[in-house]
Amino acid sequence: MSSSATGAAKPTVTVTLDGSNRSTRLPVLSGSIGPDVVDIRKLYGDLGVFTFDPGYGATASCESKITYIDGDAGVLLYRGYPIEQLAEQSDFIEVSYLLMYGDLPTPSQLEAFRKGVTYHTMVHEQLRRFFDGFRRDAHPMAVICGVVGALAAFYHDNLDINDPHQREIAAYRLIAKIPTIAAWAYKYSIGQPFMYPRNDLSYAENFLYMLNAVPSESWKPNPILSRAMDRILVLHADHEQNASTSTVRLAGSTGANPFACVAAGIAALWGPAHGGANEAVLKMLGEIGSPENIPQFISEVKDKNSHTKLMGFGHRVYKNFDPRAKIMKETCHEVLAELGIKDEPLLDMAMEMERIALSDDYFIQRKLYPNVDFYSGIILKAMGIPTSMFTVLFAVARTVGWVSQWKEMIEDPSQRIGRPRQIYTGATQRDYVPVDRRG
Numbered sequence: 001m002s003s004s005a006t007g008a009a010k011p012t013v014t015v016t017l018d019g020s021n022r023s024t025r026l027p028v029l030s031g032s033i034g035p036d037v038v039d040i041r042k043l044y045g046d047l048g049v050f051t052f053d054p055g056y057g058a059t060a061s062c063e064s065k066i067t068y069i070d071g072d073a074g075v076l077l078y079r080g081y082p083i084e085q086l087a088e089q090s091d092f093i094e095v096s097y098l099l100m101y102g103d104l105p106t107p108s109q110l111e112a113f114r115k116g117v118t119y120h121t122m123v124h125e126q127l128r129r130f131f132d133g134f135r136r137d138a139h140p141m142a143v144i145c146g147v148v149g150a151l152a153a154f155y156h157d158n159l160d161i162n163d164p165h166q167r168e169i170a171a172y173r174l175i176a177k178i179p180t181i182a183a184w185a186y187k188y189s190i191g192q193p194f195m196y197p198r199n200d201l202s203y204a205e206n207f208l209y210m211l212n213a214v215p216s217e218s219w220k221p222n223p224i225l226s227r228a229m230d231r232i233l234v235l236h237a238d239h240e241q242n243a244s245t246s247t248v249r250l251a252g253s254t255g256a257n258p259f260a261c262v263a264a265g266i267a268a269l270w271g272p273a274h275g276g277a278n279e280a281v282l283k284m285l286g287e288i289g290s291p292e293n294i295p296q297f298i299s300e301v302k303d304k305n306s307h308t309k310l311m312g313f314g315h316r317v318y319k320n321f322d323p324r325a326k327i328m329k330e331t332c333h334e335v336l337a338e339l340g341i342k343d344e345p346l347l348d349m350a351m352e353m354e355r356i357a358l359s360d361d362y363f364i365q366r367k368l369y370p371n372v373d374f375y376s377g378i379i380l381k382a383m384g385i386p387t388s389m390f391t392v393l394f395a396v397a398r399t400v401g402w403v404s405q406w407k408e409m410i411e412d413p414s415q416r417i418g419r420p421r422q423i424y425t426g427a428t429q430r431d432y433v434p435v436d437r438r439g
């Protein structure tokens, strides 16, 4: 990362502590695009102060070459390629290669990668028994969080994260096995037999097969649903340093194995403020019930005391339309039309809600727009995916992003264990008082 390609004096920021003669000059570093950063690594040493940024809204936690977001312009690039072009022209396996290795693959590289993933989709037969420990009504996110973490128990002799080959094989295993584990979590919840992966199907087809097929009938991929599923996986594959990716990086910075790190990412993604929002959107639309109730709901959202959020709206980074939401909305119309679903009340309601919200000052002032989760649930419901599986599907797609970011971090020579500090506002030092002298 160079702060000045022209050889001109490198920009700096000077920080001076008022009331003291202490100041320090901090280097300003530039990336290839996007905001510059102030390198504060020597701030505490020079001035004895920390920075304070709860939620890390203004903090760059790492250097990365994987995904770039311009929140004001509504731009999302995977390794420089616009998400709109990848969603339209690429597929999930090719995008996975791109995220992992940094460039679009040649035909032979793509074929080798596709094969490599295909031949790792089966899981150890003992892992099947892991599911039996769960109640049938367990949330599938609880199941996949446990089962993915347990993968480390099956590869304990292959977890040397400093060995590039072992890192790569772990990456393949996670990308390949997460759809199998996710589909089995669903089958377990409905008491149907597990369907083993098929090597003659594409990644998206195989996932739909393991979710929907039963041993007693033959199953044929539906090209419309497979294409829609593949596109949804592409849209969810990576998204810079979001909460779950930052969780994976922080866990990985301790040297924890990649299966444990991805399990931590799944746990973080589950939250309704993050990946759990797609499930929460459907619940919200169901509770609102019909379009005439939307104005009442919107006024509840605007009432601070109600703590009601318009799920699927707003974003820490996007202060414009989330480009993924636009593509998701188009895909929604395509899938419903191709499935012959004339009117989907949920879609009508979502579109009416978007129309009302985007003309309301509360949302305009706060730059709240639909995000990736606002329409995804409606497509998934139309495709027959149960609501409880929406966030699981998000985790299936995001596994390649987590693994790519984890790999980038481990291979970054400047990476060190993540250990944030704090501002302490608790009790200052005081002496212990025995219980018989208290009260």
Ligand code: SDX
Residues within 6 Å of the ligand: 238, 239, 241, 242, 243, 272, 273, 274, 275, 277, 301, 308, 309, 310, 311, 312, 313, 314, 315, 316, 317, 366, 368, 371, 372, 373
């Ligand atoms: C994802 O980070 C990523 O990249 C995540 C993600 C990815 O791909 O990894 O994009 C996936 O998580 C998408 C977001 C899904 N979550 C939701 O849809 C849940 C609803 N959204 C909100 O919870 C919220 O918008 C967040 C969590 C997404 C962002 O929260 P921020 O950045 O902390 O924003 P904020 O809470 O500071 O909001 C600023 C203002 C506040 O009002 P004021 O206090 O200024 O009066 O906007 C309000 C908030 O109350 N606000 C909302 C709102 N989101 C923010 N008000 C009503 N409904 C909302 N959805």
